[in-house]
Amino acid sequence: MIEVSDREFEVLEAIWEGAPVTANEVVSRLNKKSAWHDKTVKTLLGRLVKKGAITFQREGRSYLYSPCLAREEYVQKQSAGLVERLFDGKIGDFVAGFATTKKLKHSDIKELKAFIDKWEKEND
Amino acid sequence: MIEVSDREFEVLEAIWEGAPVTANEVVSRLNKKSAWHDKTVKTLLGRLVKKGAITFQREGRSYLYSPCLAREEYVQKQSAGLVERLFDGKIGDFVAGFATTKKLKHSDIKELKAFIDKWEKEND
DNA sequence: ATTTACAGATTACACCTGTAATCAAACTTG
DNA sequence: CAAGTTTGATTACAGGTGTAATCTGTAAAT
CATH class of the missing domain: 1.10.10.10 (Winged helix-like DNA-binding domain superfamily/Winged helix DNA-binding domain)
Known part of the structure; x- marks a missing residue:
């Protein structure tokens, strides 16, 4: 890129x-x-x-x-790159690691749950 | 840093x-x-x-x-920095964005759920 | 003791970055 | 038309980066 x-x-x-x-x-x-x-x-x-x-x-x-490229595209590549480099591609590890320093709020957890629900609906 | x-x-x-x-x-x-x-x-x-x-x-x-610094420490600071810069600190947005390109596996979702359960137990 | 080998220190060098100043062409204004 | 203004282009310059080669001191070998 x-x-x-x-x-x-x-x-x-x-x-x-x-x-x-x-x-x-x-x-x-x-x-x-x-x-x-x-x-x-x-x-x-x-x-x-x-x-x-x-x-x-x-x-x-x-x-x-x-x-020449959309922000989303750029941002997603950066994200994927970081998770790959630092967490061997495992997003769960990323979130867990992230949570040890940045205190998550209830709203963060709510967002995560919403995302998971959506994912499960789409991927039965 | x-x-x-x-x-x-x-x-x-x-x-x-x-x-x-x-x-x-x-x-x-x-x-x-x-x-x-x-x-x-x-x-x-x-x-x-x-x-x-x-x-x-x-x-x-x-x-x-x-x-001079632990890997975890370094990695967490990098993660926090990226989420802050690219997603205004919102980890839910990060995960959602990440999922649009990198197809998540069931194991990823399982990890995320496990993390959420743990968090909820600790933060009633 | 002299030579040799090897480790880290110093030097090299082109390209990238951050931060601008200067140059040159075109446009505006008197 | 001449002079000033505005815009991008070119130039500047120190410090960082990737990639090594050379220097220097000491330890090992002969």
Whole structure:
């Protein structure tokens, strides 16, 4: 898969918020969370284009950027990779390990149960 | 937390297999999976020491390396970080997302249920 | 004692990252 | 049309990464 760095990922997130989008809008979105220098963002946009993670269409003097892969797709690959690397692919181990540090809430358990019910209905 | 690179992590895994351990034994363990040049491994060991991820005691002419943090600890922090970054901390979303690509097996579901039972017993 | 071997330390080097500044082309404004 | 502005492109530069080769000190062998 295309490898994006930490900072590049943050830029990607901003693009996933809504595309196509101008560089300036990306800068604005990012600055809602923390301070980004616009030159830095432009550089990262360029690198993402070069890596094939995003594309653009010229719109007058500027560009409109769009992601080349859906957030879900990216996120799922990252998840699968981590479970594979760290838990030998066993999601149960992941959840158990996760729960030893991050205290789960009742709502988390409820979500898990809902997921299991759904899975069992679909897979009798 | 201490940041270790991908390759450094693989070396760490070899050390976690059993420590304290000599550089040569680390090389051997790594070569069971894929080819590693011993010079490269030595470099990575040095970098891990410098980062404080591992330590060593001199043993005659060579060193015996040991990890400075437990695998569980490292793995849990990585897990928590990923769930936080990609799923806003919601583990249910993580599992649901994970299941859309990696087909879960009955054994996975069984593990999840066992985990939930345990959790519910502990948290009435 | 001199040579040899081996371990870790130092050096190498290209590519990636984070963080921008500068350049150049086009667009706007006077 | 000339000057300033805006946008992406190019350049910069230090520190990290992958992948080793070379240096250096000491231990083993002759």
